[in-house]
Amino acid sequence: MGELGIAIILAMRDQGWTVVIVDATVFIEPPNGKGRFAPIELFQEGNDRYLRRVLLTWIVWDGLQWPWPPDHREEVHGEVPRSE
Known part of the structure; x- marks a missing residue:
């Protein structure tokens, strides 16, 4: 798994x-009980751009709490979890 994929899985578990x-x-089931699934490739290194779109869905629809404010990384054209 890529760095972002691991961070998301750990945030979900926590x-x-x-x-x-x-x-x-x-297979993912948030506390609200709406089970979902995603291919493992989504969490692999190199799919960060698409994974960020899916992450936004989990934040908005399922209430996943994500660290804020994020760090901006130009190489992925977006934000990543805080690196501190």
Whole structure:
């Protein structure tokens, strides 16, 4: 998994989300009970741009809390979790 993928999985776990990885699929269930799934490739290095779009969905629809303010990284054209 890439750095952003690991950070997202850890944030989900810390907030009480159920995260199960089976074969090439990540099954995700937030505390509100709306189960979702994503391919493991989404969390791999190099897919950060698309993963950020999906992350926004999890924040808005499912209430995932994300560190703020984020650090801006020009090489990914966006924000990443705080590096401190």
